[in-house]
Amino acid sequence: MRQPATTDVAREQACTACALAPFCQATRAAPLPGAAVERGRMLAPGEVLFREGQPQAALYALRAGCLAASVADGCGGAHIVRFLLPGDVAGLDAHGGARHRSSARSVGASEVCELRAWHVDVLCAMRPALGAHLDACVARELDDAQRHAAALARLDATQRVARFLLRMARRGGGGAGGIALPMGRRELGEHLGLTMETTSRLLTGFKARGWIGLPPHGVVIRDAAALERAACQPHDP
Amino acid sequence: MRQPATTDVAREQACTACALAPFCQATRAAPLPGAAVERGRMLAPGEVLFREGQPQAALYALRAGCLAASVADGCGGAHIVRFLLPGDVAGLDAHGGARHRSSARSVGASEVCELRAWHVDVLCAMRPALGAHLDACVARELDDAQRHAAALARLDATQRVARFLLRMARRGGGGAGGIALPMGRRELGEHLGLTMETTSRLLTGFKARGWIGLPPHGVVIRDAAALERAACQPHDP
DNA sequence: CGCGATCTTGAACACGGTCAACTGACGTGG
DNA sequence: CCACGTCAGTTGACCGTGTTCAAGATCGCG
Secondary structure: OOOOOOOHHHHHHHHHOOOOHHHOHHHOOOOOOOOOOEEEEEEOOOOEEEOOOOEOOEEEEEEEEEEEEEEEOOOOOEEEEEEEOOOOEEOHHHOOOOEOOOEEEEEEEEEEEEEEHHHHHHHHHHOHHHHHHHHHHHHHHHHHHHHHHHHHHHOOHHHHHHHHHHHHHHOOOOOOOEEEOOOOHHHHHHHHOOOHHHHHHHHHHHHHOOOEEOOOOEEEEOOHHHHHHHHHOOOOO | OOOOOOOHHHHHHHHHOOOOHHHOHHHOOOOOOOOOOEEEEEEOOOOEEEOOOOEOOEEEEEEEEEEEEEEEOOOOOEEEEEEEOOOOEEOHHHOOOOEOOOEEEEEEEEEEEEEEHHHHHHHHHHOHHHHHHHHHHHHHHHHHHHHHHHHHHHOOHHHHHHHHHHHHHHOOOOOOOEEEOOOOHHHHHHHHOOOHHHHHHHHHHHHHOOOEEOOOOEEEEOOHHHHHHHHHOOOOO
């Protein structure tokens, strides 16, 4: 739960559940033509993987660390649409088009595998199942985005933070005992539509009630049932 | 601008810009095998086209009227993710999966064309360009959803309403002079993350400043520049 | 040790929600 | 034809949540 767990163990865990596994030599029984996935590119903290409007160069599978996907709000600000954890794919926002519609930035240090865009096209043309797999990934992102919008529109701050923690836990954000929270309070707020201050207050509030623990750069969930309750009923003191 | 303009003229306008045109006999030079699109199914006001969790039966192209796409918020409420206008496609949320992840309800009376799901698969397998076309439609929906989330998270009520009006105008929600607003204030609020009252206040506020006119079931934009300004700078009296 | 960034905590304010009353359009039935 | 009911929209007064501004705590790092 310290800084990004870039051990070999963590990387291999990510690979078995990686969304690009069907494209990857390392995890396939039947080999694919050509060396599909280029592995192990490192990203420095804050480094930008791609930016809104840029032509799509590749798909990226996150092996270790954490990425933030964001879109500009047209008024000088940006909203973090989602956080990517090991095993997730970045760059699918350009699927069916040629240009990225969102940006991706590394939170802390990260490691990604690259699958060149032209390679994606070639492989999907040869194996229709691969194209369908990507379609399913995009559909899941669409569903995510719509549910996120629904949460922003209808839930109060407490519900949003509680849901976020439960979701991170369900996604296995760190496995043993605690969830890793590599992003700062400000970035958390930029994702949940809250200010840094409100986010901080709510987290310490949860901690004060014994629902969570707050080690540095992480969270441990102590009372999931209480969080589930808070995630649904509005206006709970 | 009265009730849904279900004239033949309006229908044909929708057809030329329809997102399912590549699948439709009526608009293609080169015919497709089989009668692909079944045209002209009528929907009563409030009628549900499909619901979250149901298996996907078809894609639907809206010919006339207006649909509301919504997702449940998990707490007994629902959020309207977007409004569909003539020429838009409904049902793409199940692309790459088998079940709908959102619901679609008719606002007022509507008319849709159906393209059976199995037919979509067959045609996409035969003509890869058709599959790519649908991918592009899904990508646009994803982008829409993410920008909508950004607006809900970072913009105040005035900015959201102003943007909504400009967007509707840009989408050609009714052509000559005025935009059709078939949905009620409540539904408008359910889309913008506001209450009926706030939505009403802001619209009448815009009208009082001469920025818009408010005929029944519609809006006319009188000062687009002022709305653009309001859409960006926050907290304007 | 001291500087800077991140996080926490406090107090006052304002935006938008809530509750409530009122208006006007429409449709039904006496 | 008007009385009546309903429903969508409008308007007003009040209040609460989350923001804003500001000060202090905590930690990492040179």
